[in-house]
Amino acid sequence: MLVVMRHRPDTQRADLPLPETQSFRVSDLDEARAICTEYYYEVALDLLDRSRPLAFAADLVRLGPVTVGDIRFGADVAIGADILDAYHVNLPVAGAIGSEHRGAITVASPRRAAVYRPGAGAHAGRWSADCRSLGIRVDRASLEAELEALVGRPIRGPIRFGPSFDTTMGAGLTWSRMANLLRSELENPHSALLQPLVAERYAQGMLSGLLFATDHQYAEALTAHVPPARPRTVRRAVQVMEADPTHPFTTAELARLAGVSARALQEGFRRHVGLSPMAYLQHVRMGYAREELRHPVPGRDTVAAIAHAWGFGHLGRFAAAYRERFGESPSATLRGR
Template sequence: MLIVMRHRPTTERVDPPPETHSFRITDLDEARAFCAEFYYEVHLDLLDQARPLAFEADLARLGAITVGDIRFGADVAIGAEVIDAYHVNLPIAGAIGSEHRGAVTIASPRRAAVFRPGTGASTRRWAADCRSLNIRLDRAVLEAELATLLGRPVRGPIRFGASFDTTRGAGLTWARMVNLLRSEIANPHSALLQPLVAERYTQGLLGGLLFAVDHQYADALTAHAPPARPRTVRRAIQVMEADPTHRFTTAELARIAGVSARALQEGFRRHVGLAPMAYLQQVRMGYARDELRHPMPGRDTVAAIANAWGFGHLGRFAAAYRERYGESPSATLRGR
């Protein structure tokens, strides 16, 4: 029998918060330094000496993913001898012709270019009026996400196709997700820049790209995933109930249960009727209700208890609580 100790959460390790930056640069060396810090060591040269550099970049870095809205304001040539991550160029205006792995790919607002780690890439002409989202995705993290979705190890690099359509299907969805982050860079209070939300949003971007671009594992990803057997669902439930304050993700629970994330989700849908994260929320709400019914005088408030169990938005907590228990949290706290 699993014995569950109900306890108030303790302080956990806090991941570094997402970073946002804005740059306005007119010096070539400074622009090269920017690229080296946030992307790769590059060769960067002006193609028209009569038109000075007017580099602009609005950038967000969420853990394994860096998204930069970049304009050079002058015609430049740019190239990297080695790219150590997966990379996507998604122009907002203009087009970029790049050479990578012996082939030339034209990226435009309708089609994104994809680069694989281990080799270089070059753009002979990035026009002054071109503006592009440059997305860098950590190799190890993206490959780990693929392994989690497949439920088995991934050997070697992901052999992405050179480009993908951003006007329809999964490619359009992914482009919209990236553009949402771009639009939120200047919003200091954006939910996407809150660490807990950013973690899940990043995971969505990683998984979304794996469904948007053709690669050697694409058929396996889209194949039907058999539901997790009840014992694997029970294993995930036991882990959540034993440590309800832990910041679980579906991917982490799937690894613990020994199945793919899709299989775990399907298993929960079939055998529990809730998604794993929805089940975890109900577990936490049950513990919050216990504390509301037996508060410590002079210390416990609805807000303090809700926050302690991971409910950061008091209004949403109260609405969900009332829907589940038929009374408000404050009514439970007052003993009514």
Template sequence: MVDGLPRLMSAPGTVYFDSVDAVRARDVLNRFYHPVSLDASDGEKTRVEVELIQLGPLTVGHFTFAGCATLVAPEMDAYHVTLPTAGEIRSRHAGQEVTVTPATALVFRPGDPIHLRHEANSAELEVRIERGALEAELAALLGHPIDGPIDLPTSFDLGDGPAHSWSRLIRLLHEELEHESSLIYQPLIAEQLCSSVLSGLLLSVPHRYHDELTLPVTAGPPRAIRRAVEAINDEPERNFTVGELAVIAGMSVRSLQEGFRRHVGNAPMTYLQQVRLSRARDALRRGDPARITVATVAHRWGFAHLGRFASAYRQRFGESPSATLKATP
């Protein structure tokens, strides 16, 4: 790392910062999280290493504090989860003071104040989820409107179970930051990862909708599933999300997924990819090699990464896209 010099990654919406001073760290927090004050007891000697990725309504950052520092925010405007990864963090939260280690996550809801005291050489993952996005995710999963804010617990154990699994997903996002060829920089994958983080949190911690969310799901009826299938076939190049398809079908995301499994035999996004691959194959078989390229066809049908398109194409059809194009009479 180059000390003190921020670096902007090439992928849209993704930012990576090297080691910065306390003033710069506060600026980063203000920009990507919420307005805070940062009191560094070691003054100018305090360094904060910041690694951060922003995927639409989701921000995941890893902060390492060389010296002691205190973060204070009068009121949150989003859902926020702090997952310590090293050392101790003291929190003044919900009328009580608690000390947390990497075994426990802290949760702050919209309207909550934040007061976090970081000991020297402590580190944490900071997850910010826009209020509207998390509440819309829950409503889509349930298939009906909800009353927010969601009553997430003020803390939860990361030792085992779904919460431990969710924390591993957050760590994966952080670990992938340094790899510029990572799938997280592909818009389609990033969107799915974002949705997985949101739905994973809702499934991992208790709240008033949790029991309903984990009840066995009923598959959507064939006629409704057909509406989603027709939408995909009409516009396979469109960047559909599972939530959008659920709205089209008029059901919850879970009912859509179960309906696709039962009536189509594939998950919605798998079916979308299959349709795209078939349309791409048709275009390559009809195309003139002197006038079109594999890349042009791949991009036309919604594949942003040529290498992964070629791999999926070969797996599906047993030959490369370029071989199909060259075989054109």
């Protein structure tokens, strides 16, 4: 069943992608192939041992440019795609997947993720019956736009990722935990990650996180020193946020509007505002949340509903930040005390 978490009618925007989840359990090879094609790519899928029936299971969540699927076949299969139109990561939870991509042989395991880039195909020699993996599809245009925003200049894609990265330490561990958290939230129908304002920022975090987790030709540029944005540029970003606080801004988008790189804008905000761009946006949204708490709609508004509507995914942290800023709890404001 398709599960769609919708934002509050008074703050939802038509241009904000709605997160979606889907679960499948099929035993027919053609049905499994069709599901993989719909959510990923056109694939060739074959049983390697006809004595063991297929038991395909897929639990999927799509947040705009990022699709994460928990995939199991329950039988030994060979799977491959002749053409990839997106970046892709295989992150096994159990078992291993050996594959060939652009002439390189890679073995993905729970300790090492395999990375594939658009253009050429990828083929797994054998996906064993006991293997379970997160298959992560990342939209090409979105990832390359995120990289351009971070480095502050045009790039020539595709990004030449290394064939794999370590998921046991550093940025690779962080990114794998982000992917696994998103998968685990499939079991929570009221997850904050499925609220559109939160989902958009989480997906953007996965894009930038992947760029820091992997080796590629722009890796050094991501960590090089950049001068901060000037106060005029910072003021421009502030004006944009305050004029449209319900828009799902990201640092990358604000940087494009201000005409600087994302890292320069972050440094400019740190120096001249004392907050990151996203922290400042939350500051603005908290002010609007307070107004809703002070003037609630009877029978509809609760602290949790208002917090989630304005993009605050963790109710406890929202309440603590609210109390620190306004000197009272959100529930006290709601009660008019």
